[in-house]
Amino acid sequence: MERPTPLSGFPEWLPQQRIVEQQVIAKLQRTFELHGFASVQTRAVEPMAHLLAKGETSKEVYVLRRLQAEEGDNTDSGLGLHFDLTVPFARYVLENSGKLQFPFRRYQIQPCWRGERPQEGRYREFWQADIDIIDKDTLPGHYEVELPLVIADALRGLPIPAIRMHVNNRKVSQGFFRGLGIADPMEAIRIVDKIDKIGPAGVGKLLAEQLDATDAQVKACLSMAEISSPDESFVDAVRALGVTDELLDEGLAELAAVVSTAAAEAPGLVTADLRIARGLDYYTGTVYETTLDGFERLGSVCSGGRYDTLASDGKNTFPGVGLSIGVSRILGALFGNGLVSATRETPTAVLVALPEEERRRDCDRLARVLRTRDIATEVAPAAQKYGKQIRFAQRRGIPYVLFPEGESGGPEIRDIRSGEQTPVDMDSWTPPVADLRPEIRAGE
RNA sequence: GUGGGUGUAGCUCAGCUGGUAGAGCGCCUGGUUGUGGUCCAUGAGGUCGCGGGUUCGAGCCCCGUCACUCACCCCA
Numbered sequence: 001m002e003r004p005t006p007l008s009g010f011p012e013w014l015p016q017q018r019i020v021e022q023q024v025i026a027k028l029q030r031t032f033e034l035h036g037f038a039s040v041q042t043r044a045v046e047p048m049a050h051l052l053a054k055g056e057t058s059k060e061v062y063v064l065r066r067l068q069a070e071e072g073d074n075t076d077s078g079l080g081l082h083f084d085l086t087v088p089f090a091r092y093v094l095e096n097s098g099k100l101q102f103p104f105r106r107y108q109i110q111p112c113w114r115g116e117r118p119q120e121g122r123y124r125e126f127w128q129a130d131i132d133i134i135d136k137d138t139l140p141g142h143y144e145v146e147l148p149l150v151i152a153d154a155l156r157g158l159p160i161p162a163i164r165m166h167v168n169n170r171k172v173s174q175g176f177f178r179g180l181g182i183a184d185p186m187e188a189i190r191i192v193d194k195i196d197k198i199g200p201a202g203v204g205k206l207l208a209e210q211l212d213a214t215d216a217q218v219k220a221c222l223s224m225a226e227i228s229s230p231d232e233s234f235v236d237a238v239r240a241l242g243v244t245d246e247l248l249d250e251g252l253a254e255l256a257a258v259v260s261t262a263a264a265e266a267p268g269l270v271t272a273d274l275r276i277a278r279g280l281d282y283y284t285g286t287v288y289e290t291t292l293d294g295f296e297r298l299g300s301v302c303s304g305g306r307y308d309t310l311a312s313d314g315k316n317t318f319p320g321v322g323l324s325i326g327v328s329r330i331l332g333a334l335f336g337n338g339l340v341s342a343t344r345e346t347p348t349a350v351l352v353a354l355p356e357e358e359r360r361r362d363c364d365r366l367a368r369v370l371r372t373r374d375i376a377t378e379v380a381p382a383a384q385k386y387g388k389q390i391r392f393a394q395r396r397g398i399p400y401v402l403f404p405e406g407e408s409g410g411p412e413i414r415d416i417r418s419g420e421q422t423p424v425d426m427d428s429w430t431p432p433v434a435d436l437r438p439e440i441r442a443g444e
Numbered sequence: 445g446u447g448g449g450u451g452u453a454g455c456u457c458a459g460c461u462g463g464u465a466g467a468g469c470g471c472c473u474g475g476u477u478g479u480g481g482u483c484c485a486u487g488a489g490g491u492c493g494c495g496g497g498u499u500c501g502a503g504c505c506c507c508g509u510c511a512c513u514c515a516c517c518c519c520a
Binding site: 005006007008060083084112114116117118119120121122123126127128129130278290298299300301302303324325326327328329330353355383384385386387388389390391392393394395401403414416419421 | 445476477478479480481493511512513514515516517518519520
């Protein structure tokens with residue numbers, strides 16, 4: 001086999017990076033459970049009809065197909081890999097609605113696939129950590145306030161840059177455009193969302209060309225898009241533009257509730273940012289986008305929103321609200337800039353040195369004793385010179401080497417960072433907690 | 445799908461107007477004969493992405509192709 005080359009867009013981490021990923025995921029998991037979210041996993045595939053029906057026509061879905069199809073059979077399986085975790089979850093809720101208790105809070109940490117051209121921060125296979133709260137018939141607004149706080153809690157304590165959550169409400173944009181007399185409010189939302197990329201002039205041009213917006217309308221749209229505030233003051237700013245609409249009022253009230261509560265509970269976390277739209281059009285209320293300080297160019301690392309009709313079978317409707325952390329996007333950026341790493345690249349805390357091959361059984365026994373106390377231990381691969389064996393540990397970041405027989409005649413443990421070596425009682429010795437498992441840290 | 449950039453040692457990269465392929469780091473071995481890191485000395489390792497063309501001669505020029513990468517689109 002030729003030497004393989006990486007597949008663009010399908011990242012694979014090295015063991016040390018994987019340790020970081022595992023610990024990040026473990027932290028997310030712990031926090032989500034602490035907030036009462038139950039874990040759910042869904043299959044990798046969904047029926048194409050389901051994937052595409054949710055307004056995701058633009059999504060580049062990977063389609064599943066059997067290689068050994070019947071001759072002349074060109075049809076695919078009708079299955080596609082999911083591109084997020086919200087759509088599969090909505091399907092799961094409908095399918096199991098009779099067995100679930102509502103409101104239902106679940107978290108889901110799985111890979112997703114999108115057949116897009118990869119570039120920095122965008123992969124074709126990537127992990128999302130998703131939380132959603134879904135209810136039957138109606139969903140109280142307080143959940144839209146709760147979710148950002150859970151996310152902040154989950155990311156707190158990890159060695160990653162601060163996050164800033166930008167929040168808007170679909171009703172605000174939609175109501176505003178409608179009250180303004182814009183022909184196609186949804187299209188207007190999409191255009192205004194590009195303001196960071198193409199600037200106010202570009203947005204104005206598109207609004208005029210594609211939606212026949214008048215100069216006055218364009219001006220009002222741009223003014224609206226520029227509104228941003230860490231508190232409720234955005235409400236007055238919108239009112240000052242003189243647009244009245246029932247939906248707009250509703251949205252402003254909801255958004256004000258989210259922002260003011262967040263400001264009180266987690267100062268600096270949330271900003272009302274009226275340009276935020278989100279491409280996915282199943283959102284009906286609050287929408288969230290999150291930037292990492294210093295990595296704004298990456299785009300959003302945690303997005304979501306409220307959806308009222310995504311999970312609906314015509315008879316029953318299950319409105320929900322959710323947020324998804326882009327685990328791969330965050331880690332890829334941090335790894336790429338050497339901002340986070342693990343203290344070692346293996347779980348092993350102790351390497352048992354091997355004096356000679358004939359003593360391997362004895363060394364295995366020593367290792368077993370430590371393992372009974374949850375100390376990750378391995379025996380040296382070969383009875384090389386001790387210098388080599390110590391180096392084996394050092395290269396991997398293993399903090400301790402255990403010598404079966406030191407000068408004292410009994411087992412001795414060596415902290416290879418300090419070089420300190422002391423006789424050890426095999427039945428009681430345990431490393432400091434910090435050395436028990438690899439830990440994640442800022443920097444390389 | 446469209447456009448730009450880049451492919452040389454395990455990694456990061458030099459390689460002049462076309463003339464027999466280099467460095468740093470890493471790795472092996474030894475100095476140190478069974479206790480690492482520093483230092484010193486050695487050594488191994490390359491289909492120059494792949495295919496074709498021009499030329500006495502191609503890593504370098506031309507054509508094609510593949511991969512990676514950046515941007516557009518869209519998004520975690």
